[in-house]
Amino acid sequence: MTLAAPLRAQGASQERTLNLVALGDSLTAGYGLPADAAFPVQLEAALKARGQAVTIANAGVSGDTATGGLDRVDWSVPDGTDGVILELGANDMLRGTDPSVTEKALDAIIVRLKGRGIPVLLAGMRAAPNLGPDYGRRFDAIYPRLAERHGLILYPFFLDGIAGDRGLNLADGLHPTRAGVERVVAGILPSVEDFLKRLRKGP
Template sequence: MGRSRVVRHDGRRAALAFLIVSLLMTLVTPLQAQEAPKTATKGRSLNLVALGDSLTAGYGLPAAAAFPVQLEAALKARGHAVAVANAGVSGDTATGGLDRVDWSVPDGTDGVILELGANDMLRGTDPAVTEKALDAIVARLKARGIPVMLAGMRAAPNLGLDYGKRFDAIYPRLAERYGLILYPFFLDGIAGDRSLNLADGLHPTRDGVAKVVTGILPSVEDFLTRLRKGS
């Protein structure tokens, strides 16, 4: 009888322990399931579109050397989960970008790096026309809930002081108007350097694009931080 009671008590204790563990598992598992999506959402990859002209498209370069590709690689090397689509069209003006912005920037885009205006400047287009088109692009993207980062351009000296002042003022004014992150001059450190440009003197080489990426990278990282915060 004594041995039988011991066996029964041990059996009851084992059953009770199993019941407690089972109850704990049913409580913990739903909590884990609820927390997992939050982590996944926070760390999800961001989809950027580089909307621009030949400087974005990678004129005269292999596809792998274009600005969006090199930028994406540099960002990933710094631990950012991001994809950068190339929406550059050689020869495009700000007005041309406005004409195609709706289909060049698909739904699901988290942010746009806007690089347009160089061809307007080279053609001597009235800066008011360029600014109006760029303003409309930003406004249209904002209406779709897509934030914009602005990559600025500067006028060539041979266009004169008056034109230069009017053109160069476009980008800071737009950035202030819409609260945009601005990289003031896309070709900073590249313009005029023959070793970093193709024979035409206008388009960066692979190394020139790499230098563009190095220069713009901190601003793009600030942009990503803003996107992650949802502002």
Template sequence: MGRASMLRHDGRRAALAFLIVSLVMTLVTPLHAQGLSKDAPEGTGKARHLNLVALGDSLTAGYGLPAAAAFPVQLEAALRARGHAVTVANAGVSGDTATGGLDRVDWSVPDGTDGVILELGANDMLRGTDPAVTGKALDAIVARLKARGIPVLLAGMRAAPNLGPDYVRRFDAIYPRLAERYGLILYPFFLDGIAGDRGLNLADGLHPTKDGVARVVAGILPSVEEFLARLRKGA
């Protein structure tokens, strides 16, 4: 074989080798990238979008406020501003009790929900409902969601002092007990930082203003971020 023929032969082999390597890299690189995206912690790659549902009463629904000022909307905006790919659906119904939430949990929390923020019990307390009834209903909600594989972040409520020490003790114990039983992340008091503050509540003294909701969001945000981290780990 002459030198020219050898060069042509070597050139064809080099071109073929380059073609094979390029083809392999074309096939492997996207798969590798997908693996990184799937497993990478938030902030190092594109995280999976999470769908949350805020299941609650008027405090979730945004009673007396424009829709854009409601708790789920403000929470979603705060989470997205911190880089979280998340949607927070508003499943709040004004006047709802824990038993009412149980009655509608199956259709209020659709398939495809990654996690639920459960905020119920304030109306039970205002009506003086037996804490045993409230606790049983909240327990059933959590159990039903757990059976569907949907984790829960529990937003607690506290009883008004004028209901008497026995009622306060029994009611306030509902949320820590439930969180311990099911291993839930607990935000102890949904209205922490705004309860009794006239400047952050509507004229009724019960429902937060837009700024009051913003204060609630700021308070619960670390717990929600912990919840999101748990969801992404599949715990």
């Protein structure tokens, strides 16, 4: 018994490494930043610092829309992926794309991943005020509706805490600085940890 107890404790602490993919646009890709400052890299480091056994692949493509993400989801998310952080829709919003088009594409991405047994954490986006209240209501409703429909963990607004803050965004006012990404990571971290718990628990 003196040997068995330490062995059990050791086994319990050696969790399998979970392989995530961050599927997104320039906000995921790390537009204008060194590679080590991109969201997936910073998030992985923050999770590992908290004792999480996880890797996060960067499948962000600058300029991508939700439809663009749907077109490439099969090869951007390889077999063996345990979960996906889905961050798309900002470019749809900036282009004034009909929110129904964005929602349909995001829904199709989620359905396709679920069909492969790959759970999704949904990172939401919100419409800029200059697009008007009607567009804003329709666009902002996409993410809560999808999360409810598919039983997903939702982080309501990916840019929470940094949108409109000149000190945390590059000169274009759209993309976060390294410090801005750090703020994003700090905000989304509890949701991601809940997601990891769900992945380890299984269906």
